[in-house]
Amino acid sequence: ILNGWFGLITGDSSSDADVSSVMGFSGFGKKARTFDLEAMFEQTRRTAIERSQRVLGHYSIIAPLVSCQSVSLKNSVDFEFSCHRGQDSDVIGPPLPPALGAQTDEDEEDDDDDDVVGPPLPPGYKHSTADDDDDDDDDMTDEEDDVSVSALALDPSGARLVTGGYDYDVKFWDFAGMDAALHAFRSLQPCECHQIRSLQYSVTGDVILVVAGNSQAKVLDRDGFQVLECIKGDQYIVDMANTKGHTAMLNDGCWHPKIKEEFLTCSNDGTVRTWDLNSEKKHKSVFKPRSQQGKRVIPTCCTYSRDGKLIAAGCQDGTIQIWDRNLSVHTKFHCRQAHAAGSDTTCLTFSYDGVTLASRGGDDTLKTWDIRNFRKPLAAVTGLSSFFPMTDCCFSPDDKLLLTGTSVKKDEGNGKLLFFERESLQKVYEIEVADASVVRCLWHPKLNQIMVGTGNGQAKVYYDPVKSQRGAMLCVVKSKRKEKHAETLTQDYIITPHALPMFREARQRSTRKQLEKDRLDPVRSHKPEPPVSGPGRGGRVAAHGGTLSSFIVKNIALDKTDDSNPREAILRHAKEAAENPYWVAPAYKQTQPEPLFAEEEEEEVDEDQPEWKKRKI
Numbered sequence: 001i002l003n004g005w006f007g008l009i010t011g012d013s014s015s016d017a018d019v020s021s022v023m024g025f026s027g028f029g030k031k032a033r034t035f036d037l038e039a040m041f042e043q044t045r046r047t048a049i050e051r052s053q054r055v056l057g058h059y060s061i062i063a064p065l066v067s068c069q070s071v072s073l074k075n076s077v078d079f080e081f082s083c084h085r086g087q088d089s090d091v092i093g094p095p096l097p098p099a100l101g102a103q104t105d106e107d108e109e110d111d112d113d114d115d116v117v118g119p120p121l122p123p124g125y126k127h128s129t130a131d132d133d134d135d136d137d138d139d140m141t142d143e144e145d146d147v148s149v150s151a152l153a154l155d156p157s158g159a160r161l162v163t164g165g166y167d168y169d170v171k172f173w174d175f176a177g178m179d180a181a182l183h184a185f186r187s188l189q190p191c192e193c194h195q196i197r198s199l200q201y202s203v204t205g206d207v208i209l210v211v212a213g214n215s216q217a218k219v220l221d222r223d224g225f226q227v228l229e230c231i232k233g234d235q236y237i238v239d240m241a242n243t244k245g246h247t248a249m250l251n252d253g254c255w256h257p258k259i260k261e262e263f264l265t266c267s268n269d270g271t272v273r274t275w276d277l278n279s280e281k282k283h284k285s286v287f288k289p290r291s292q293q294g295k296r297v298i299p300t301c302c303t304y305s306r307d308g309k310l311i312a313a314g315c316q317d318g319t320i321q322i323w324d325r326n327l328s329v330h331t332k333f334h335c336r337q338a339h340a341a342g343s344d345t346t347c348l349t350f351s352y353d354g355v356t357l358a359s360r361g362g363d364d365t366l367k368t369w370d371i372r373n374f375r376k377p378l379a380a381v382t383g384l385s386s387f388f389p390m391t392d393c394c395f396s397p398d399d400k401l402l403l404t405g406t407s408v409k410k411d412e413g414n415g416k417l418l419f420f421e422r423e424s425l426q427k428v429y430e431i432e433v434a435d436a437s438v439v440r441c442l443w444h445p446k447l448n449q450i451m452v453g454t455g456n457g458q459a460k461v462y463y464d465p466v467k468s469q470r471g472a473m474l475c476v477v478k479s480k481r482k483e484k485h486a487e488t489l490t491q492d493y494i495i496t497p498h499a500l501p502m503f504r505e506a507r508q509r510s511t512r513k514q515l516e517k518d519r520l521d522p523v524r525s526h527k528p529e530p531p532v533s534g535p536g537r538g539g540r541v542a543a544h545g546g547t548l549s550s551f552i553v554k555n556i557a558l559d560k561t562d563d564s565n566p567r568e569a570i571l572r573h574a575k576e577a578a579e580n581p582y583w584v585a586p587a588y589k590q591t592q593p594e595p596l597f598a599e600e601e602e603e604e605v606d607e608d609q610p611e612w613k614k615r616k617i
Helices: 002-010 013-023 037-067 073-088 103-114 129-143 509-522 547-556 564-570 574-579
Strands: 149-154 160-165 169-175 186-188 197-199 206-210 216-223 226-229 250-255 262-267 272-277 284-288 298-304 309-315 320-324 332-337 347-350 357-360 363-370 379-382 393-395 401-405 415-421 427-434 438-443 449-454 460-464
Touching: 013 564, 073 509, 149 438, 160 197, 160 449, 206 250, 262 298, 272 449, 309 347, 309 357, 347 393, 357 393, 363 401, 379 460, 393 438, 401 438, 415 438, 415 449, 427 460, 509 574
Parallel strands: 149 197, 250 298
Antiparallel strands: 149 160, 160 169, 169 186, 197 206, 206 216, 216 226, 250 262, 262 272, 272 284, 298 309, 309 320, 320 332, 347 357, 357 363, 363 379, 393 401, 401 415, 415 427, 438 449, 449 460
């Protein structure tokens, strides 16, 4: 049987008779195929030669296209990569043609001068020199220096100011603790590498809402420590109402004016969501702004009404949509053509009486609306340039004026702070802030001071010496503190890798590694001895006898023995001193074994002397 199986596998026909005689049939169907490896290798070699000839002809067609300007970036990158691969010696496949791969003797001299790697450059391309690179670096440096202050927030009491910018930093300013130098007492980056877009204190002033360029808003306490981070939604779900959080970049956010635990955010995912400070796992409610065709629209700003019953959102198509806070399906007020179509509404704010709504549009306009008749604006101002998606507008504390800022291009004028009447929007006053755009403005009702954030990274405070209270007036009157320069001696570290071990200096270690090394050192890591309790041991005294004076007071001065009669106290040691002399007697034992004492001499008294001379004083 084994012979039959082996013959079946190898295709040997001589074993068919054995299979039929043993198993009763001639075989298992078709015979096994035989392979001629030499013929297969020969066929593969011929096929490779034919393909090489076809590829060489194909390269002659592709080569002229590389210098054409209409070639896409992806194709040019891929083609350049293939050229680099063709120069490697370990690449398997046909060689590249002379136009792309191998160089001829005539072209070697030109290539040595140019050292160009890859396909030739397209016509009209200008190679940048070192001077051009320096100019570009200077321009980039100038642009990086202009860091905009994109967020401002004052707590309800007006004691602290928080600013955020395009440099990802959030800085805390304390008016009572600052001097005239005006330095922030804390700076942090709560959202890492995301621009800060909005900051606001809660109604009670104990927490701060931070809205950045990511999809998760954060809540910090007054000292900058994180209290809450909103959850991120699932970006693969079509209906954004079924996700637990935002899935795209945030644009704006604010706190509820009455409920201290509720806040509002809007995002590029086309939703406006309310959140509860005590529930970070899911949003509270979702509002979805829609266009006239029912399509999704991105909200760029959002706010609460003064009583907290309405939620307003300005959208990317220029519309303003307002919902009832408890009804999130249909809008209560809707203006389709509030601003120019396709413009981003940068700010919405309600007046203190809750009747008027002011909107700052991306079409360089400022408009006021009556909530009771929301079809047409009450008044409008045009020509107010706005280059930032968070340009502010706000009402004065007395509700009579409306404040906004203007944007300017670099070196083309000064950004201005404009004041308008609320009813007619007639310009009343203007202030030239700086040679940069005015991004944020805030008019605090309690301090009666105006905070302004500019496009060049400055935060300015405007106040009246008579009508304003506290705030910046507390710190501008303080003189600058003198800086204490600490004198430190630095020692240069010389690296000598080939020096002998006896002359080699120890390599500088990081702080963590140095601490780990000190932990292994028994001397440096010795645990301090605990305080001694009781009379003391090993030459150490108790805590109450840590100093010499306290030890003497406790052990000698406060001795309980009765020394009221000093003569008896001394004579108590007379017998022991006579029997065992220790101090004076041993010194005269050899030279004067018997002690000799001076004899008393009687003085002669002259009777002729006066009485006062005879007396011994």
